[in-house]
Amino acid sequence: MSCIRSLAAVSFLASIGFSTTVIAQEMISDTTARKQPLTAWGVQFEEFEYRYSDDDEELGVWDADAFYGTDEFKVRLLTTGEYEIEEQAYETLENQLVGQIPISKFFDAKAGVRFDTPEGPDRTYAVLGVAGLAPQWFEVDANLYASKDGDTSAEIDAEYELLFTNYWILSATLDATVAFSEDEEIGVGKGLVSTETGLRLRYDLIDRAFSPYVGVVHERKYGDTADLAKAEGGGTEDWFAVVGARISF
Amino acid sequence: MQGLVKAFQPSSNEVQLGIKQMKIRLLTGLLTLLMPAMVMAGEYGLTVDRVKIDTGDFVKEGIGYNGASPGPVMRFKEGENVRINVTNNLDEMTSIHWHGLILPFDQDGVPGISFPGIKPGETFTYEFPIQQAGTYWFHSHSGFQEPDGAYGAIVIEPEGREPFRYDREYVVQLTDKHPHSGDRIMRNLKMMSDYYNREQQTVGEFFSDVSKNGLMNTVSDRMAWGGMRMMKADVEDIHGFTGLINGKGPSQNWTGIFEPGERIRLRFINSSAMTYFDIRIPGLDMTVVQADGNNVQPVSVDEFRIGVAETYDVIVRPKDEQAYTIFAESMGRSGYARATLAPEEGMEAAVPQLREAARLTMADMGGMPGMDHGSMAGMDHGNMDMGSSEGVSGMDHSNMGSMDHSNMKGMDHSNMKGMDHSDMSGMDHGSMAMGKGGPSDPFYAKGSGVVPTAANGGKFLSYADLKAQDPLYEDREPTREIELRLTGNMERYTWSINGVKYEDADPIRLKYGERVRFKFVNETMMTHPMHLHGMWSILDVGAGQWNPIKHTVSVNPGTTVYMETEVDEPGQWAFHCHLSYHAAAGMFRKVIVEGGPESTQAKTGVVAEDGGEA
Numbered sequence: 001m002s003c004i005r006s007l008a009a010v011s012f013l014a015s016i017g018f019s020t021t022v023i024a025q026e027m028i029s030d031t032t033a034r035k036q037p038l039t040a041w042g043v044q045f046e047e048f049e050y051r052y053s054d055d056d057e058e059l060g061v062w063d064a065d066a067f068y069g070t071d072e073f074k075v076r077l078l079t080t081g082e083y084e085i086e087e088q089a090y091e092t093l094e095n096q097l098v099g100q101i102p103i104s105k106f107f108d109a110k111a112g113v114r115f116d117t118p119e120g121p122d123r124t125y126a127v128l129g130v131a132g133l134a135p136q137w138f139e140v141d142a143n144l145y146a147s148k149d150g151d152t153s154a155e156i157d158a159e160y161e162l163l164f165t166n167y168w169i170l171s172a173t174l175d176a177t178v179a180f181s182e183d184e185e186i187g188v189g190k191g192l193v194s195t196e197t198g199l200r201l202r203y204d205l206i207d208r209a210f211s212p213y214v215g216v217v218h219e220r221k222y223g224d225t226a227d228l229a230k231a232e233g234g235g236t237e238d239w240f241a242v243v244g245a246r247i248s249f
Numbered sequence: 250m251q252g253l254v255k256a257f258q259p260s261s262n263e264v265q266l267g268i269k270q271m272k273i274r275l276l277t278g279l280l281t282l283l284m285p286a287m288v289m290a291g292e293y294g295l296t297v298d299r300v301k302i303d304t305g306d307f308v309k310e311g312i313g314y315n316g317a318s319p320g321p322v323m324r325f326k327e328g329e330n331v332r333i334n335v336t337n338n339l340d341e342m343t344s345i346h347w348h349g350l351i352l353p354f355d356q357d358g359v360p361g362i363s364f365p366g367i368k369p370g371e372t373f374t375y376e377f378p379i380q381q382a383g384t385y386w387f388h389s390h391s392g393f394q395e396p397d398g399a400y401g402a403i404v405i406e407p408e409g410r411e412p413f414r415y416d417r418e419y420v421v422q423l424t425d426k427h428p429h430s431g432d433r434i435m436r437n438l439k440m441m442s443d444y445y446n447r448e449q450q451t452v453g454e455f456f457s458d459v460s461k462n463g464l465m466n467t468v469s470d471r472m473a474w475g476g477m478r479m480m481k482a483d484v485e486d487i488h489g490f491t492g493l494i495n496g497k498g499p500s501q502n503w504t505g506i507f508e509p510g511e512r513i514r515l516r517f518i519n520s521s522a523m524t525y526f527d528i529r530i531p532g533l534d535m536t537v538v539q540a541d542g543n544n545v546q547p548v549s550v551d552e553f554r555i556g557v558a559e560t561y562d563v564i565v566r567p568k569d570e571q572a573y574t575i576f577a578e579s580m581g582r583s584g585y586a587r588a589t590l591a592p593e594e595g596m597e598a599a600v601p602q603l604r605e606a607a608r609l610t611m612a613d614m615g616g617m618p619g620m621d622h623g624s625m626a627g628m629d630h631g632n633m634d635m636g637s638s639e640g641v642s643g644m645d646h647s648n649m650g651s652m653d654h655s656n657m658k659g660m661d662h663s664n665m666k667g668m669d670h671s672d673m674s675g676m677d678h679g680s681m682a683m684g685k686g687g688p689s690d691p692f693y694a695k696g697s698g699v700v701p702t703a704a705n706g707g708k709f710l711s712y713a714d715l716k717a718q719d720p721l722y723e724d725r726e727p728t729r730e731i732e733l734r735l736t737g738n739m740e741r742y743t744w745s746i747n748g749v750k751y752e753d754a755d756p757i758r759l760k761y762g763e764r765v766r767f768k769f770v771n772e773t774m775m776t777h778p779m780h781l782h783g784m785w786s787i788l789d790v791g792a793g794q795w796n797p798i799k800h801t802v803s804v805n806p807g808t809t810v811y812m813e814t815e816v817d818e819p820g821q822w823a824f825h826c827h828l829s830y831h832a833a834a835g836m837f838r839k840v841i842v843e844g845g846p847e848s849t850q851a852k853t854g855v856v857a858e859d860g861g862e863a
Contacts, residue, residue, distance in 0.1 A: 029361075030361035030362060030839060031361060032360045032361030032366070032391075033392065034360075034361065034751065034832075034833065034837065035361060035751065035752055036752060037752050038435070038439070038752075038833065038834065038835075040435070040436045040439035040440065041436065042436065042437075042439070042440035042441075044440070067440075071741060071743050071750075102741070105738060105740075106478060106740055133478055133740055135475060135476045135478060136472065136475035136476065137475055137478065162452060163449055163450070163451040163452060164451060164452050164453070165451055165453070166447040166448065166449055166451065167447075207429075207437075207444070207489075208437075208441065208444055248440065248441070
């Protein structure tokens, strides 16, 4: 307001023919969008796929995240789930809401909560993690989880992309979970819990907004977790053929 | 020598103070008495409209002027006082910046710095004296309206005779029209900085490099770049555009008609959001006569690179009754614009293929902190300032990079007597790569991957070739130096100056009457066209008083470039990288000029030697 007033005063003085002292910095203070932190948002489904296993299990699977915020602070919603088509039940269903801040040139720190609401018992965890780009182009996302009951675990996700061309891209993913305590109710044993490795060949059909892919995924349970699975009568290892699309908007 | 420009100073200050048009009318009577040169007054109108843009490849909604994008060519006359009524027919704020024009700061059209902006439905009247001649352009300075189409050309007819002749002239205005809106591009870059880069290194390139350079070399090269998390392919952020010339895509082929034997002046303007173009007209020599609106000593070239926001005027003389292609390849070879010069509409010439995609080298990383600065020695033009005897200052030292040794025999050494050889000791002769492998240009890092070469093997214009035709200012020692490191983080798509984004930055404060030497140190791997509003940028090419006068100075990766500015306009101004998404991501500053003709008496200290006339 004061700058508008001083502008008016200046033009008034000019109008009556005075030479005036104009001190530029008093005239306008920059309140335009450019002087505000840039906010951006985005939604990405890294996986949105149908899985068919070597023992005829059918799954619908997604792994997505949405963010809103500035360079200095983003809110990110991460969601991942596996839906068992025949049994019409969620084998896994995780939702995380985290705040994210930059901590180094290539890495961000995240903190927030994770809600697991699959078929069976629910869990709520506190989340602390880092995500970013490691040397040699490995996208890394590492998280520590602590449940309300004090069970802790860690998960590391890594992805590497190989460009056959600028449109045919092979992505290799590895996801490993380690538990520091047993949570028998949800079938988690102490130690290395499970790994999921995937290879997906995609084609960027519409920009990077819609990229259909085919691939293979291997899931395996280890140690006490594998024993718990066997005791339940389940398998400890699965191969899947997958078809789906990477989507972003 | 600045008499002409300076003569307008008092009037421009008064105009700047009078915001309201009515009052200016009152003043005009008085001014007319004082300033016979300003009796002319032109009234112009521009509407800012939503328009359809058809590139031949795609049709999109955009923003234009008087119902079209690009807008009209505004033709002014030096010495005229212009009134331009700008009506905003959009449903958002807008603005028009008169790129390269010297005018009172409140007419400069930068929202938040010059004025508050033009509201929807509002008509804003710009009013300023035209104190220069040449080729310029105008564009919105609000949001991403400029990449969305809000731009047009300005041609100013000089008062006096020009030092070159031509029979015909055309504006050749280039842009990089992208199917996505500016907002969407910015958002996608923030989500994924390589979203638009489709020239990344592939498995195929790995194997072809292996067969060229061997397995170990290729692996260690990939490891070195991967370790830095930088891409050699990061020459252009935005691929997937269609290059337009005067609003026409390659298939729509804008055509300029000529009669064989005529001299044609082509006014090249790069109004792209993000794209540098390498321009050639196969079969024709181009004589560069103007850069950024200012006359330069004519230099004949086969090809030249035009940075974003720059202008170059060239003269061509097609003698044959045939068509010629104006071919403008993007610097990274991800796209092109094409137009035709022909004796008749409908004729066309062959359209060349795009050359191989450019790749950065480690030399382009030379500006990064902690890296080897040795290769930059040759860039320090300060070391090359070798005395002031005329023969020496006229000598083109900076051209030595591309100088063939055989030509040295013919060089007149007698001219060099006045040269202080001791100054040369600091000069890294090795870095000038005389005759040794690869192209070189003193304005690129030694061994840089983005050094341009002419497609026909001929002469490619360098900044070092640009010499002012008539120096606008007396040559004098700068009063101080300001270092501006161009910084950024490609992965996060943040861009900054001295590591600070505009949102967090304090203004740069200059004092009226001083001559500031700006030192740009490019610590990023991208080329940045730096544009200071309101005051000229005197680019240091080592030619002393013949250094060219520009409004936009391109700073290549891994290099240091100097420019000097006579701080002769009061007020506050924008200073930024002209790549739209770099400016928006923070490579932007406000400059405040403290003091000025009226206030100098009231204030202590800063009194300009030549600025106080009234």
